Amino acid sequence: MEFEDRFRHQAQRPKYDCLLFDLDDTLYPLKSGLANACLQNIKDYMVEKLGIDPRKIDDLSNLLYKNYGTTMAGLRAIGYDFDYDEYHSFVHGRLPYENLKPDPVLRNLLLSLPYRKLIFTNADKVHAVKALNRLGLEDCFEGIICFETLNPIHKSTVSDDEDDIEFVGSRSTISTTSNATDTSQIFDIIDHFAQPNPSGVLPKTPIICKPSENAIDLALKIANLNPQRTLFFEDSTRNILAGKLVGLHTVRVGTSQRCKGADYALESIHNLREAVPELWEADTKPEVAYPGKLAVETPVTA
Ligand SMILES: [Mg+2]
Numbered sequence: 001m002e003f004e005d006r007f008r009h010q011a012q013r014p015k016y017d018c019l020l021f022d023l024d025d026t027l028y029p030l031k032s033g034l035a036n037a038c039l040q041n042i043k044d045y046m047v048e049k050l051g052i053d054p055r056k057i058d059d060l061s062n063l064l065y066k067n068y069g070t071t072m073a074g075l076r077a078i079g080y081d082f083d084y085d086e087y088h089s090f091v092h093g094r095l096p097y098e099n100l101k102p103d104p105v106l107r108n109l110l111l112s113l114p115y116r117k118l119i120f121t122n123a124d125k126v127h128a129v130k131a132l133n134r135l136g137l138e139d140c141f142e143g144i145i146c147f148e149t150l151n152p153i154h155k156s157t158v159s160d161d162e163d164d165i166e167f168v169g170s171r172s173t174i175s176t177t178s179n180a181t182d183t184s185q186i187f188d189i190i191d192h193f194a195q196p197n198p199s200g201v202l203p204k205t206p207i208i209c210k211p212s213e214n215a216i217d218l219a220l221k222i223a224n225l226n227p228q229r230t231l232f233f234e235d236s237t238r239n240i241l242a243g244k245l246v247g248l249h250t251v252r253v254g255t256s257q258r259c260k261g262a263d264y265a266l267e268s269i270h271n272l273r274e275a276v277p278e279l280w281e282a283d284t285k286p287e288v289a290y291p292g293k294l295a296v297e298t299p300v301t302a
Contacts, residue, residue, distance in 0.1 A: 015278065016249070017229040018116040020219075021141075022210075023128055025235040026253045027106065027269060028135060032099045041091040042071050049090065050080050051183075056190060063189050067202060069209045070122050077205035078187040084153060088124035095127075102136035105270055110140040113279055119144040120219050120232075122209045145219045150208040211242035220246070231276075233269065237262075251276065 021027060025035055043061055046052045052060065064074025072087055110117060117140060121128050124147045132138045187203050208215045220227055227247035234240045235254040243250050244261030252262040253269050266275045273280065 014115070014281070015229070016115055016231045018118060018223070018225050018231070019113060019279075020118050020120050020223075020225065020230050020232045020248070022232075022234045022236070022239065022253075023119050023121040023131060024123060026233055027137065028100055028103070028131070029268065030235070030254060032096075034095050034097075034099065034131075037095050038091055041094060045087060045090045046071075046075070049082065049086075050075070059190050063193060067189070068205050068207075069211055069215075070207070073205040073207035073209050074189070076207050077203045078189055079185045079203070084147070084151070085124075088126065088147070092123065092127040092130075097130060097134050100131060100134035102134070104136065107136055107140060109270070109272055110137065115279075116225075117141045118223055118225075119146070120210070120216075121146050123147060143223070145223060147209070149222060150215055150218055151206075211236065211238040213242050213246050216242055216246045216248070231279075 024038075028034075039061075043057045046057055046061065047054050061071050064071045064078070068074035068077055072084075075082070119128060119132070119141050121144070125144060128144045128146050129138070132141070132144075189202070192198050192200075192202070208218060210216060219225075220230070227243075228249075230248050231251060232240070232243045232248040233251045233253050234243065235252070237252070237259040240250045240252055240259060241261035244263075250262050250264070252259055252265040254267070256265050256267045258265040264275055266272060
């Protein structure tokens with residue numbers, strides 16, 4: 001009871017320290033066409049660079065995405081070896097970035113929010129920076145948690161957090177001239193799921209990405225975020241559910257239909273002020289909602 005009284009007295013305190021944003025299809029609409037183009041590029045990579053039978057591409061990419069979070073993570077799991085940077089430049093390099101236009105409305109919304117603001121994307125940094133620049137949002141965020149953050153490759157560029165965090169499988173291949181893989185070593189995931197009762201454990205991926213709860217936990221740790229004081233914006237229903245499971249407050253973006261694990265749902269990120277007005281209530285209390293200030297929080301188990 002004492003705890004509840006204390007909590008009640010803090011009712012005016014901002015509920016959040018940080019706003020954590022997915023990037024693609026969250027900060028710009030799905031209809032921009034980048035997602036479709038990206039999917040096609042991934043399929044082209046699988047055929048052109050990994051030599052996968054084009055007839056299998058649709059089934060394979062669906063199964064990998066579904067079971068491993070990203071097709072890339074799935075390809076590594078089932079045995080394909082390739083250079084991560086090469087993959088990213090292939091699938092993102094040819095995206096129709098010209099479809100992303102400066103978004104001053106969103107920019108003003110973001111800048112009016114007195115919280116830490118971070119990007120959390122499965123994409124690589126080059127893509128994230130490029131997209132944010134196109135949207136005119138490059139200076140709205142404290143930082144970007146991206147593929148390289150969760151899957152550091154070059155030891156010299158790993159952050160100081162390295163000693164504190166156990167990274168799993170953060171290696172890259174050094175082969176950039178050939179992606180030849182011994183196909184007899186490839187796990188046949190299509191055949192696996194074609195069985196009447198698929199049994200056995202799927203091979204693990206060395207890549208850390210959403211919607212793995214480990215990936216979200218790691219991102220929170222790297223950014224020093226308390227999930228219970230963080231609002232997470234996402235278009236992906238499975239990422240929202242995973243976020244909720246690790247304790248985040250969640251906003252589904254892209255539709256007004258809430259999904260499992262979503263606390264809020266917005267048709268567009270532009271509707272933020274109407275849908276989550278309490279975010280601006282902190283305006284009157286800048287002393288507790290200053291960007292970059294992250295007090296040590298007492299865990300609240302409500
Ligand atoms: Mg997204």
